[in-house]
Amino acid sequence: EDQVTQSPEALRLQEGESSSLNCSYTVSGLRGLFWYRQDPGKGPEFLFTLYSAGEEKEKERLKATLTKKESFLHITAPKPEDSATYLCAVQARNGSEKLVFGKGTKLTVNP
Amino acid sequence: KAGVTQTPRYLIKTRGQQVTLSCSPISGHRSVSWYQQTPGQGLQFLFEYFSETQRNKGNFPGRFSGRQFSNSRSEMNVSTLELGDSALYLCASGPAMGQFFGPGTRLTVL
Numbered sequence: 148e149d150q151v152t153q154s155p156e157a158l159r160l161q162e163g164e165s166s167s168l169n170c171s172y173t174v175s176g177l178r179g180l181f182w183y184r185q186d187p188g189k190g191p192e193f194l195f196t197l198y199s200a201g202e203e204k205e206k207e208r209l210k211a212t213l214t215k216k217e218s219f220l221h222i223t224a225p226k227p228e229d230s231a232t233y234l235c236a237v238q239a240r241n242g243s244e245k246l247v248f249g250k251g252t253k254l255t256v257n258p
Numbered sequence: 259k260a261g262v263t264q265t266p267r268y269l270i271k272t273r274g275q276q277v278t279l280s281c282s283p284i285s286g287h288r289s290v291s292w293y294q295q296t297p298g299q300g301l302q303f304l305f306e307y308f309s310e311t312q313r314n315k316g317n318f319p320g321r322f323s324g325r326q327f328s329n330s331r332s333e334m335n336v337s338t339l340e341l342g343d344s345a346l347y348l349c350a351s352g353p354a355m356g357q358f359f360g361p362g363t364r365l366t367v368l
């Protein structure tokens with residue numbers, strides 16, 4: 148069974164304090180790994196898709212990396228507006244659009 | 259380009275009732291997926307529709323059902339509501355590679 152585990156569950160940072168979020172996964176043939184950001188009361192907002200080990204993608208203060216077993220979301224010099232829940236999901240190579248999500252990491256960045 | 263629309267945004271029902279939620283995907287998208295989000299379980303896949311056909315279904319009881327219309331709009335129905343059905347129900351438009359989520363319908367079962 149495809150599975151995604153995210154750690155830590157919650158993370159508090161000071162503004163400017165860089166850190167990383169972890170996403171460990173098991174999937175029967177990875178088609179893609181996705182990172183989303185979710186703000187309270189809203190639907191998830193797409194951030195990145197990674198397809199193969201060694202791939203990296205960046206967007207502003209965020210950088211996502213992928214290995215064969217896990218993905219990291221690195222946050223460099225975060226700002227309070229980066230506070231949100233970050234979700235990781237995988238899609239298996241089985242022809243379905245189904246995503247299997249982790250439970251997320253709730254990030255709080257204090258000014 | 260208009261985003262994904264879900265109606266209603268909030269619903270309060272009592273146990274035993276049934277509920278219908280609606281999702282209008284982004285224009286041109288033929289794929290719609292539904293997810294249930296709860297604090298304990300996170301986002302869990304309910305079902306996926308493409309061109310009016312259900313292509314995949316998650317591990318939910320038969321009380322959860324859905325359909326898709328020829329204009330790609332989708333509805334999901336939950337019959338005989340239970341307290342545990344209280345959740346945020348999210349609709350996702352498009353293939354996973356470029357999927358956009360709606361704001362969700364917050365269902366509260368009393």
